[in-house]
Amino acid sequence: MTMNPSIDRLIANCRMKIPGALDGPMTMSIFNTVAKFCIQSNVLQEEQDFKTRADKRDYVMECSQPDLYYTKLLSVVRNDEDTDQSLLSNPVPVRAFMVDQETLRLYDTPQSTIRLTAKFAMAPRPTDNFDNMPNIPNWMWDTYHDTFIEGVLHDMMGQAAKPYTNERLSLFHGRRFQAAMSTAKVEAYNGQTRGGQNWNYPRLGW
DSSP, X not given: OOSOHHHHHHHHHHHHHSTTOOXXXXXXXXXXXXXXXXXXXXXXXXXXXXXXXXXXXXXXXXXXXXXXXEEEEEEEEEOOTTTOGGGTTSOOBOOXXXXXXXXXXXXXXXXXXXXXXXXXXXXXXXXSOOSSOOOOOHXXXXXXXXXXXXXXXXXXXXXXXXXXXXXXXXXXXXXXXXXXXXXXXXXXXXXXXXXXXXXXXXXXXX
């Protein structure tokens, strides 16, 4: 038991679908599945506000959770709400890229102090300790429960010389897992508004 009902339900369903699987390999498979899902879907996101300095292009961006890391820079926009209220509803994009996992570099050298907001995609940091499950919000365990099962079945059934080895079913579940990740990526890009309104609540309130 993990003391998290959502994770316990996932483990129980995986055990039922993969008879004979040991807890260690299954836990590792769940970790790897969640990590792959986060990397490919960009669902797990975080924003950071920072201020530029004149003639400085590089800025250190550290993830708020030590067991997570930034996988992609999704956007950088101006956030000068103290001086220009029009930017709140229509933020101006700023060109930037990641030099490494913690260094954001602006394409253009700032000439003054400007407040910016950077949005990043995150994923669980690689580890050799699989006793602890990935540090993702509970809503992800619930929302993507079936998706994670597809990924675990794909991974476990694709292993050689196991009681549950089944190459055909591994490929089947792999296609379903890939399709689910593609759908989740589109939903994340659209602010989780698929099939509904094309707006969401302003980040800084009304």
